[in-house]
Amino acid sequence: SQTIHQWPATLVQPVGSPLSLxxxxxxxxxxxxYWYRQAAGRGLQLLFYSVGIGQISSEVPQNLSASRPQDRQFILSSKKLLLSDSGFYLCAWSGASGGARETQYFGPGTRLLVL
Amino acid sequence: AQRVTQPEKLLSVFKGAPVELKCNYSYSGSPELFWYVQYSRQRLQLLLRHISRESIKGFTADLNKGETSFHLKKPFAQEEDSAMYYCALPGAGGTSYGKLTFGQGTILTVHP
Structure with missing residues (x-):
């Protein structure tokens, strides 16, 4: 069966430090x-999605970036974190054939606090 | 541009009462809508999709193209229904292919 993992589960980082989820x-x-951010009072916001290795679509201008070095690996990064990057980050996968009409399966999430 | 609106951030009902979580959408074309749910300490997961026309955990949702709505309903709420609910709309294609737009979410609390 399919499973999706995310790590770390929780992360506290100072402003200006790098990030890798x-x-x-x-x-x-x-x-x-897919990478989503769930911020308090702002719902679920799509950040990036990828349909294949090295293919990344960015949805929101920001200081975050994403990479897909392997077929089943998706990394969210930042060179310098901002306070506004705090939130709950969710990764999800879906089958490729139906695009966004496919059911999305979500990981457990990473809670990021930038101080 | 496509948009999903859930007007209620919080919704409280008592056990056994009917519940309706509102979702309105903006979309040019024939939409296909979903409801996702996140229970406490669990992962976000699909609850139902309108194309399936099924009832899941007693919930149903009917697509009303005239009112551009996809409200989630249950005749008798249970305490275990307390959760965050998201309405979601997939992109049509082209540059929107693969993109799922979520509403802001509604936190449902069912009181005993």
Whole structure:
């Protein structure tokens, strides 16, 4: 069966420090991959999605970036964190054939606090 | 541009009462809508999709194209229904392919 992992679960970082959040999927190949941010009072915001290795679409201008070095690995990064980057980050995968009409399966999330 | 609006951030009902979580959308074309749910200490997961026309955990949602709505309803709420609910709309294609737009979410609390 398919599983999705995210780490770390919780992270406290100072302003200006770098960030690397990792997401991996098991049990499927060529998934669509997504990064979302769930901020208090702002719902669920799509940050990036990827339909294949090295293919990244950015939805929101920001100081975050994403990379997909392997088929089932999706990384969210920042060179210098801002206070406004605090939030709950969710990774998700879906099958590729139906695009966003496919069910999305979410990871457990990473809670990031920037101080 | 496509948009999903959930007007209620918080919704409280008593056990056994009917509940309706509102969702309105803006979309040019034939939409396909979803409801996702996040229970306490659990992962966000799909609750139902309108194309399936099924009832999940007693919830149903009907797509009303005239009112551009996809409200989630349950005739008799249970305490275990307390959760965050998101309405979601997939992109049509082109540059929107693969993109799922979520509403702001509604926190439902069912009191005993």
């Amino acid at each position: 990792e997401c991996t999927v098991e049990g499927t190949s060529n998934p669509n991959l």
